[in-house]
Amino acid sequence: MNKRMVVRADIPDDKDVRKRMVTDGLEAGFCSFMLRVGDERYSELGRMDVIFMDNGKPVNPEIVYASVTNPEEQETVLSLAGKKRIVIAETGEWSIIPLENMIAKFRGSGTEVYAVAHDPEDAETFLKTMENGTDGVVISVNDPSELSSFRSVVTSCGKEDLVPLKVKSVKPIDLGDRVCIDTCSMMEPGEGMLIGSSSNCLFLIQSESEDNGYVAARPFRVNAGAVHSYILVPGGGTRYLSELAGGDPVLICGRDGVGRTASVGRCKVEIRPLLMVEATDGDATYNVILQNAETIKMVTPEGSRSVTVLKEGDEVLAKVSSGGRHFGIAVEETITEK
Numbered sequence: 001m002n003k004r005m006v007v008r009a010d011i012p013d014d015k016d017v018r019k020r021m022v023t024d025g026l027e028a029g030f031c032s033f034m035l036r037v038g039d040e041r042y043s044e045l046g047r048m049d050v051i052f053m054d055n056g057k058p059v060n061p062e063i064v065y066a067s068v069t070n071p072e073e074q075e076t077v078l079s080l081a082g083k084k085r086i087v088i089a090e091t092g093e094w095s096i097i098p099l100e101n102m103i104a105k106f107r108g109s110g111t112e113v114y115a116v117a118h119d120p121e122d123a124e125t126f127l128k129t130m131e132n133g134t135d136g137v138v139i140s141v142n143d144p145s146e147l148s149s150f151r152s153v154v155t156s157c158g159k160e161d162l163v164p165l166k167v168k169s170v171k172p173i174d175l176g177d178r179v180c181i182d183t184c185s186m187m188e189p190g191e192g193m194l195i196g197s198s199s200n201c202l203f204l205i206q207s208e209s210e211d212n213g214y215v216a217a218r219p220f221r222v223n224a225g226a227v228h229s230y231i232l233v234p235g236g237g238t239r240y241l242s243e244l245a246g247g248d249p250v251l252i253c254g255r256d257g258v259g260r261t262a263s264v265g266r267c268k269v270e271i272r273p274l275l276m277v278e279a280t281d282g283d284a285t286y287n288v289i290l291q292n293a294e295t296i297k298m299v300t301p302e303g304s305r306s307v308t309v310l311k312e313g314d315e316v317l318a319k320v321s322s323g324g325r326h327f328g329i330a331v332e333e334t335i336t337e338k
Contacts, residue, residue, distance in 0.1 A: 004136035010036035010053040024144040029154045068098045082109040090116040123153045157259030164315040165279035176274045177227045178291045179241040185262035186219045190255040193222045194232040201286035204299040204317045223296050226289040234261045
């Protein structure tokens with residue numbers, strides 16, 4: 001998830017509670033905070049972005065914190081499009097319609113829209129409103145222990161539509177450079193990354209999360225394939241495997257299509273024997289090039305299958321889409337990739 005999540009740590013009167021808002025927020029994975037003027041020392045508890053607040057208002061004049069609970073207040077906020085860097089909206093009972101109006105008005109204006117959320121459900125809704133959602137969410141809770149419940153919002157990447165494809169062929173090809181992606185997260189059997197030779201078909205390649213009797217499991221790793229391959233990343237874009245480096249965000253996807261964000265710890269590029277798996281949906285044929293080794297498995301509707309025993313007629317899961325990609329962004333144009 002590449003939206004900004006900001007924790008309000010300036011509201012409690014008790015300074016120890018304000019400090020806990022920061023420490024608990026950092027432990028929950030947040031790195032942006034609203035701090036009260038006078039609490040500058042709390043910014044040393046971890047590396048973070050800070051919006052300083054004075055009596056509930058941002059000190060930075062380029063940031064506006066506004067109430068939007070009636071049509072008049074909405075008009076006032078909408079008039080700020082293109083005039084401020086960030087507008088933070090505290091909505092009332094009617095929250096979705098004002099946010100839709102703001103997202104539409106501010107899009108392309110240079111002004112970012114943030115919504116105030118008091119629970120994880122609201123945060124998820126605000127981030128999906130009108131598909132693209134708000135640019136960020138301000139988390140406002142009374143108890144620091146509640147911040148951990150927002151953790152899933154930080155890592156969630158929605159759900160991908162995976163379909164079964166039938167394998168047409170599996171054939172060894174020459175040696176080539178392949179990429180192992182070691183992440184900072186643990187994965188389970190059935191989880192992996194979406195990889196493919198063409199941008200409109202990405203196969204679910206399982207993590208090395210299963211023991212095989214010869215090599216210990218490495219559940220943090222996906223042996224992702226040849227350097228030219230595409231990988232789906234958070235936000236719906238793609239990157240080449242050759243581009244990835246430590247600290248980059250990647251998408252972990254499960255057999256059920258549910259995605260979450262992980263960070264790359266390191267990428268290893270090594271020369272290895274490769275093979276090409278071709279599969280079809282009945283209309284088109286797609287391929288992915290992977291290392292020729294027992295530990296590399298493709299996810300199937302029921303489990304997973306090593307590429308060394310994969311055969312014609314087997315089913316593997318993939319994300320199939322139309323159109324093409326330009327610098328990793330989906331575009332509506334006809335592109336043929338073979």
